[in-house]
Amino acid sequence: MTKSVLTYLEKNRDPLIEKLNAFLSIPSVSTNSIHKEDVKKAANFVADYLNEIGFDQVEIQQTKGHPLVYAEYNGAGKQAPTALFYGHYDVQPADPLELWDSEPFQPEVRDGRLYARGASDDKGQVFMHMAVFEAYMKTEGKLPINVKVCIEGEEEIGSENLYEILETKKQQFEADFAIISDSGMVADGQPTILYGLKGFTGLEFTVKGPNRDLHSGMYGGAVRNPIISLSHLLHSLKNEEEQVTVEGFYDGVEDITEQERRFIADVPGEDYQKVTGITETVSEKGYTAKEHTMARPTLEVNGVYGGYQGEGTKTIIPSSATAKLTCRLVPGQDPNHIQQLVIDHLQKHVPSGVTLEMKREPLSAKAYKVDPNHPLIEKAAKSYSRAFGKETVYVRMGGSIPVVEWIESIYNIPIVLLGFGTPEDKLHSPNESFLLDNFNKGMETLVYYWEEVKNLK
Amino acid sequence: MTKSVLTYLEKNRDPLIEKLNAFLSIPSVSTNSIHKEDVKKAANFVADYLNEIGFDQVEIQQTKGHPLVYAEYNGAGKQAPTALFYGHYDVQPADPLELWDSEPFQPEVRDGRLYARGASDDKGQVFMHMAVFEAYMKTEGKLPINVKVCIEGEEEIGSENLYEILETKKQQFEADFAIISDSGMVADGQPTILYGLKGFTGLEFTVKGPNRDLHSGMYGGAVRNPIISLSHLLHSLKNEEEQVTVEGFYDGVEDITEQERRFIADVPGEDYQKVTGITETVSEKGYTAKEHTMARPTLEVNGVYGGYQGEGTKTIIPSSATAKLTCRLVPGQDPNHIQQLVIDHLQKHVPSGVTLEMKREPLSAKAYKVDPNHPLIEKAAKSYSRAFGKETVYVRMGGSIPVVEWIESIYNIPIVLLGFGTPEDKLHSPNESFLLDNFNKGMETLVYYWEEVKNLK
The missing domain is CATH 3.40.630.10 (Zn peptidases)
Incomplete structure (x- = not known):
């Protein structure tokens, strides 16, 4: 048949x-x-x-x-x-x-x-x-x-x-x-x-400064720069050891068992460098890249924009800067709770002189x-x-x-x-x-x- | 006449x-x-x-x-x-x-x-x-x-x-x-x-990661994120006390004399908050906003972009992220030297797994x-x-x-x-x-x- x-x-x-x-x-x-x-x-x-x-x-x-x-x-x-x-x-x-x-x-x-x-x-x-x-x-x-x-x-x-x-x-x-x-x-x-x-949650946020783009010569030294403020915030989310530094982010996450580590090791690995052209792989401290991508949570910034993006130079302090971010989650992490932890973290770390606008990604998954x-x-x-x-x-x-x-x-x-x-x-x-x-x-x-x-x- | x-x-x-x-x-x-x-x-x-x-x-x-x-x-x-x-x-x-x-x-x-x-x-x-x-x-x-x-x-x-x-x-x-x-x-x-x-110097730089935008679920955990890496770099240029943290940036800068401080204080000040709509002025530690804008050097990021900037969410690790920055200089600072100090600083601080491309702003002023x-x-x-x-x-x-x-x-x-x-x-x-x-x-x-x-x- x-x-x-x-x-x-x-x-x-x-x-x-x-x-x-x-x-x-x-x-x-x-x-x-x-x-x-x-x-x-x-x-x-x-x-x-x-x-x-x-x-x-x-x-x-x-x-x-x-x-x-x-x-x-x-x-x-x-x-x-x-x-x-x-x-x-x-x-x-x-x-x-x-x-x-x-x-x-x-x-x-x-x-x-x-x-x-x-x-x-x-x-x-x-x-x-x-x-x-x-x-x-x-x-x-x-x-x-x-x-x-x-x-x-x-x-x-x-x-x-x-x-x-x-x-x-x-x-x-x-x-x-x-x-x-x-x-x-x-x-x-x-x-x-x-x-x-993995599960999923997302967020878009905008750092707002002056009510318009300002001349960097006339106002530089008096006004907080929204792009630099955004960078302070993004910098505060993840360290160079690829650990998410949002308080409580890893709470409730079951660690990978030794058996699962061996299991992951047995899966033929992708040659990340060859496929993506990167100079070296990076992964969460204590985990291989395969373990991190398969079984550990991640936080990525998917897009960023602010100020002048055209040809040449425009000497301004921009009025705002925006970032889009998403997290990939593992069993033990509730998407809404993680989204709230990120929001709380950003609100806690926003520099003085600028304000924060949040836009929650409405859908999520466990x-x-x-x-x-x-x-x-x-x-x-x-x-x-x-x-x-x-x-x-x-x-x-x-x-x-x-x-x-x-x-x-x-x-x-x-x-x-x-x-x-x-x-x-x-x-x-x-x-x-x-x-x-x-x-x-x-x-x-x-x-x-x-x-x-x-x-x- | x-x-x-x-x-x-x-x-x-x-x-x-x-x-x-x-x-x-x-x-x-x-x-x-x-x-x-x-x-x-x-x-x-x-x-x-x-x-x-x-x-x-x-x-x-x-x-x-x-x-x-x-x-x-x-x-x-x-x-x-x-x-x-x-x-x-x-x-x-x-x-x-x-x-x-x-x-x-x-x-x-x-x-x-x-x-x-x-x-x-x-x-x-x-x-x-x-x-x-x-x-x-x-x-x-x-x-x-x-x-x-x-x-x-x-x-x-x-x-x-x-x-x-x-x-x-x-x-x-x-x-x-x-x-x-x-x-x-x-x-x-x-x-x-x-x-x-003030004098002037500028620079555009791009953090390059993978050879294309990557699926954040498949590669998140193995690949350094260029936007986060860019944020680490921008964060490293200036602290929250509005001091430029590039090594040697202030070398040779004559400090403002007491007479000049009084002189600046006598100039009718602009109401920065009213004119620009900001919640509060910020300036270099130890200087008023007027002193900083008139007589102290500044570093501003004028524009930033990378990854997905359209409507909705796109779950990627972007291939690159770019920032444009300019410095306003005071007597004692050579524009080409300052540009080089910023380049050296960025090269020293770039995270592993990504590379840096620089584009010097060709013109400058003392x-x-x-x-x-x-x-x-x-x-x-x-x-x-x-x-x-x-x-x-x-x-x-x-x-x-x-x-x-x-x-x-x-x-x-x-x-x-x-x-x-x-x-x-x-x-x-x-x-x-x-x-x-x-x-x-x-x-x-x-x-x-x-x-x-x-x-x-």
Whole structure:
């Protein structure tokens, strides 16, 4: 039975990629309101495809923000389990545009990779699942499992409306387990199951000084400089040993066990210097870079601006300076509490003569961990290994997927995180791409997996 | 003889303002190359006016950058002194545009003030001199003194080509003294002679981290954040007591004498909080804000940028972060030496894992001080007092006019700094304006002054 499905996928590689390219060509950037219509277009693309495959009850559910695509397939019968398949069709902004080698929304294949914003995160991976469903319907006339589809358009802006939907429409979205492909392998060709994710909280703050930009000669010496004040604040958040110096930040954090340290050490490591071009890695004192990225909390400043940024010199004391920051959290840290600790810290450290304006990032997520010995997880690992011909490793990662925490807390079902990205995909960066080999072997993995779990109920 | 000139100026107030408005309407922003043609237009305006008045040898001298307008008047005869009249027709950028109440390049009179970029700095003040020359020619048929005119288009970008011109064309520009109106009064209606200016040096530097923006979840914990690293560097330059913490920065600086402290205390002070809207003034430990702005060196960060600056959140570690800084210097500090000290300091303090790229601001200026008892200065003070009906005060100021230092070093002649701006002019800021009362009384001052000095030779 598996063979016909795999043959269909192999024979239809070109038309499938062509179809994926149409999906990737839509600039569905959710954070920027000028792309509102594009985001709608991407939702329609997903809904149209699901209809075409033969899903029932395909709905574009409106939210206060961007729409969510819902669909159901119940043709596998009551003996088969029901999977909640989650993904997102929105993407990160493409800027800085000048650093792309090809247009971010005109997909292009180079050296076995498909280049486009969203190729890996998450349109490419969402598309793989739909293509597998198409293959089953075209060859077997049915799917081996029942499926509830939930593809949202707000993941890159913190899934602002998803929690409410999942909570209020509990019966509609209920399933035996969830499956999500929005992550990656630790190395090319290395099957990887994610068993832990970090939480997330964020904040934007502005240091306000004079009511306008001032002449630095006339006022320098009488007025506190907002950029220097901002620097004092940012400096106070983290030391050169990469320890967050916000009081209480590490309270309640479980330290990594010796077993987990060995476990992390066994995961093939990414060559950070080669991949990112940095001169040396840095990490929290007492932890390796791998331990820090996977299992220790972080605080990063994501953007900063203030004063004159154009060509040449402008001799001013600027009226304000702004920074955007986010924290990645681990089990034991409550996102709202950490956000408040950062706010308290900034208020305590703001220099005299300037004032502080805060803008809390409204959405947040708690960190997540699942038992790697659950049969649904073990079978995923087995299918993954079979398609890629290599033993699967289990890792925790620094990324945040709020929906994982929400599905767990609302539905209390196992969540299978089966990702097919690679470290070279450049998620959120210029020249994002997806390895075509993973696209193909990933679909193979999914076919094996549906055959493994169809009788699990 | 004076009366007919003053009457002419009074009767022609409206047409003169109309003509000044045409000058102010040209967006001659020298720092931004998209305004190159506008800068040329402003040079043509000045040259046309000088021709119209009856100057000889009106030349638009091309430079590697923006042109300089030169003209001569020798009709006062050999017994009269020759003044070198310096000014600039270029202006600062108008941004942020949204903070202007009227268009920066569409002059508008409100409540006795003329609002436009350059109204005070320096087009308005340059125009006053030309209007006075016009009045003399139209009424007396001649000027009381000989004049060499030097109006440049690069003052706001550090007068990049002026030094070479002044040095190589020494004979052409030679004069008995120089007169410059590119400064202001310490308070409305308070005649003010500037006897000291600060020097200037600048630097732009970029902290470079990864070769692209990185996903903060995947790389946070392994990669040094360039914005936080930049903050460590900026934090290290100045402490909360407003002392510059660059090693050697204060070496050779003469401290303010007790006499000068009393002198500064006697100058009517600006209400910094009222004028700038700050919550409190801050100044170098041991000095008042007035002392610090007038007579102590400063270091300011003029602009900063890095990472994501758009709407919403982008969870990245940015690839780089940049800051622009400038120092205002006092006698005893060499600009190139100070620039090098800052560079050495930054290189010494840059955190591991990131690299530093420096861009030296190519132009600089030494601080300047003149003897306030020189007859040319005393007569300026007398004329000023006569026009405004109040005793003149003598001050040092934080602004830098590199040309002052250059004229002194190349020509070794007295320089009369006779400025008519006010503290409310908002130089370099949105809503720059010029007090029309000062425009009129300033021209009166100039007429008295020419009568005072015409026999001084």
